[in-house]
Amino acid sequence: MQVLPLRVLVLEDHLFQQTVAVNLLKKLGCQAVFSASNGTQALETLQRVGAVDIVLCDLRMEGMDGLEFLHRVARVGLVGAVILSSSLSGDVRQAARQLVTLLGLPLLGDLGKPLHADALNELLQKHLHNPRSIPTRLEPVELAPAGEVRSAMQHHQMETYFQPKINLLTGEVIGVEALTRWNHPTQGVVSPAVFMPAIESCGLLNELLFSQIKHGLALARKASSQGHVLNVAFNLEPVQLSNPELVSVIRSILCSFGLPASSLTFELTESGLLEASATCLESLVRLRMIGCRLSIDDFGVGFSSLQRLCQLPFNEIKLDREFVRGLGHDPRCEAVINCTLGLGKALGMSVVVEGIETSEQYQQLLALGCVQGQGYFFAKPMTEHDLLAWLTTRANPEKNV
Structure with a gap:
């Protein structure tokens, strides 16, 4: 199995779909995969494990939803790129894609649900081979005195x-x-x-x-x-x-x-x-x-x-x-x-x-x-x-x- 030098966070509140996504990412060779059921847990995970290359992000969930989570990580620079995975309607997902870009977060793609291995692997490879994605360990912008x-x-x-x-x-x-x-x-x-x-x-x-x-x-x-x-x-x-x-x-x-x-x-x-x-x-x-x-x-x-x-x-x-x-x-x-x-x-x-x-x-x-x-x-x-x-x-x- 190929090993991808990628750290991925799965933000998904449905436990079964979260498990499927985590296992799929591991099967595709991702080096480290973390998971969270809402935005609050996801932020706590990032504080504990450090920056990740990609977040595979659902949008609608109890507590802090995916949009608020993305707002917060955009300010602190702990996520290299975003893949959306949601069952919401196409027009809502389109607006969410626009928001991700406006927040300054690189958007790799929108996979919808259910996840498919080939489509997910294509986006992972896209991130690996995109010069703009390197380095992926983002640091917050340090303002000049x-x-x-x-x-x-x-x-x-x-x-x-x-x-x-x-x-x-x-x-x-x-x-x-x-x-x-x-x-x-x-x-x-x-x-x-x-x-x-x-x-x-x-x-x-x-x-x-x-x-x-x-x-x-x-x-x-x-x-x-x-x-x-x-x-x-x-x-x-x-x-x-x-x-x-x-x-x-x-x-x-x-x-x-x-x-x-x-x-x-x-x-x-x-x-x-x-x-x-x-x-x-x-x-x-x-x-x-x-x-x-x-x-x-x-x-x-x-x-x-x-x-x-x-x-x-x-x-x-x-x-x-x-x-x-x-x-x-x-x-x-x-x-x-x-x-x-x-x-x-x-x-x-x-x-x-x-x-x-x-x-x-x-x-x-x-x-x-x-x-x-x-x-x-x-x-x-x-x-x-x-x-x-x-x-x-x-x-x-x-x-x-």
């Missing part, structure tokens, strides 16, 4: 990276999204998940934004000298809109670079705009008045998307990447993309599709009529120097031969 982040800001260690936005029909680069990375002197490039909470708690969001804008406009000016007109997009937190000086500072920066406000797009997530104050709304209107573009980001994953579109002066919709991931195997994802494209057209808004990672997704989106998108299929976020070189290579493909 506030003092260290302040020092990093003072010593200009925060660098702006840029991810291109592409016209899917022509391949033309129409803009870039600005993203901050911390070039730590000893740890290398640090993820925003580590330092952004400290940036917010220290009240440094505006300082970071204004620095980003200067970097972005410097890039736009250099790109323009090479014949590329780039719009630069920045993530804007709703709390920043309450600053009455926000728009005047942005206008001042634009004037210092001699570039029009149409060079800038500000992306705001719909979830942060549930209760927009008068000052926030005034800032949004003023940004539009001076010529900036406003984009509603992660469209479709919140609960007030349509209300936000009606109330606030957006002129771009960024469709969340989860709908692209569902293309080809979930008809409802295709329906959402179609409806969003129609909505954008009806409201006079452009639609940007996020998370394009494969040629197949690209072709499917073209067939649906998508015009703008971004994702790793085209390019990952890169430094200003690398982006300008990348643009030159695209403009002169013979140089890459």
